[in-house]
Amino acid sequence: MKFFTKSRYALRLMIELAQHPEDENISLKYISEGYVTTNS
Numbered sequence: 001m002k003f004f005t006k007s008r009y010a011l012r013l014m015i016e017l018a019q020h021p022e023d024e025n026i027s028l029k030y031i032s033e034g035y036v037t038t039n040s
Contacts, residue, residue: 012031016031016034
């Protein structure tokens with residue numbers, strides 16, 4: 001299955017949000033920094 005860049009970012013965002021508790025705020029900066037470090 002081929003995913004486009006926007007789809008990959010959306011999937012990554014949904015995974016990150018699902019892994020955090022509902023009562024915990026998470027910033028887009030945190031998610032983007034995590035994405036850079038896990039895919040370098």
